[in-house]
Amino acid sequence: MGGIGKTTLVKEVGKELKESGQFAHVIYTTVSFTPDIKKIQDDIAGPLGLKFWEYTESYRAKKLWSRLTNGEKILLILDDVRDQEPLLDFDAIGIPNWEYHKDCRVLVTTRSKQMFNKVNMDKTIELKLLSEEDTWIMFQSYADIINSSSNNVIVKGRKIAKECKGLPVAIAVIAHSLKGQQHHVDEWDVTLKSWKKPVSMQS
Ligand SMILES: Nc1ncnc2c1ncn2[C@@H]1O[C@H](COP(=O)(O)OP(=O)(O)OP(=O)(O)O)[C@@H](O)[C@H]1O
Ligand SMILES: [Mg+2]
Structure with a gap:
């Protein structure tokens, strides 16, 4: 649901996990409508100190994949992933599947319950309206x-x-x-x- 507090919550969670030292890097990126693969790759690469602006999307994806699976504790927050074509392609960005994540964790927010079935997630949490x-x-x-x-x-x-x-x-x-x-x-x-x-x- 829109406006229920997903962005506010994940930003707060990210801040706390960074401050507590549980993750070396907490990286936030907004996905929204048509996913812009290059922009998402840049958002992730920047804080990790990777510089590969001139390379192709697939080369960047490979580089990101190996950086994200090198054992460092990294939390990736992908905010506002939409349930519409083209769906967000984790492989095209360079985000490893959760089986290969090692110490890299991915936190996704979406307005759509249907996304739960379409994206291979380990756990899902539905935000409720406030009491x-x-x-x-x-x-x-x-x-x-x-x-x-x-x-x-x-x-x-x-x-x-x-x-x-x-x-x-x-x-x-x-x-x-x-x-x-x-x-x-x-x-x-x-x-x-x-x-x-x-x-x-x-x-
Ligand atoms: N726990 C909270 N305490 C105080 N303000 C909050 C809280 N949760 C949400 N808000 C406020 O409510 C508004 C909507 O929250 P937010 O943008 O996080 O919703 P959202 O679920 O991400 O919406 P959307 O689906 O449109 O992206 C914001 O102005 C935010 O500051
Ligand atoms: Mg939001």
């Missing part, structure tokens, strides 16, 4: 609502937070738009009501 309490914690932080905020702000804030249905992108955008607006809390009702109105679509 009501976690939604409220995130909402308060983005809207700058604190314990000493007025009761009115807290009650209305909670109602609006609930309408975000646990989706981080909605919480981030809506709560941020209410930041600094606590003196206009009565206007928050207008926001709330406007969402509850059915929307008519006309061409």
Whole structure:
């Protein structure tokens, strides 16, 4: 699902694993729509100190493959892999299959459950929507609502937070738009009501 917090989570995980010394290199690259093999190869090669700009894609793939399987602890994060043709080709990039990874691990994020069947993954984790309490914690932080905020702000804030249905992108955008607006809390009702109105679509 879009906006559920995949990128935020993998970046945080990557940061923690690097800081804890579990990986010598944590490399992040965004894949998105049509995978750009050369760009992904460059994103991976750069932090590893490999320089091979002038070579062909297949030569780069070979070089990367041997670098990624030389026993060094490397975490590759491939963010936002799409379930559409052409599918991401690990071999063409030079990313070894998980049987040959040794100490190189690959973390892939995708919006699509179908990708689980198409890409040969060792483990899959599905991110869930936030619980009501976690939604409220995130909402308060983005809207700058604190314990000493007025009761009115807290009650209305909670109602609006609930309408975000646990989706981080909605919480981030809506709560941020209410930041600094606590003196206009009565206007928050207008926001709330406007969402509850059915929307008519006309061409
Ligand atoms: N745990 C979190 N704490 C605070 N903010 C978060 C959290 N998770 C997500 N967000 C915020 O929610 C928004 C959407 O998150 P993110 O971009 O990580 O989603 P995504 O699943 O990668 O979306 P997409 O599929 O569109 O790439 C961002 O503004 C991000 O800062
Ligand atoms: Mg993302």
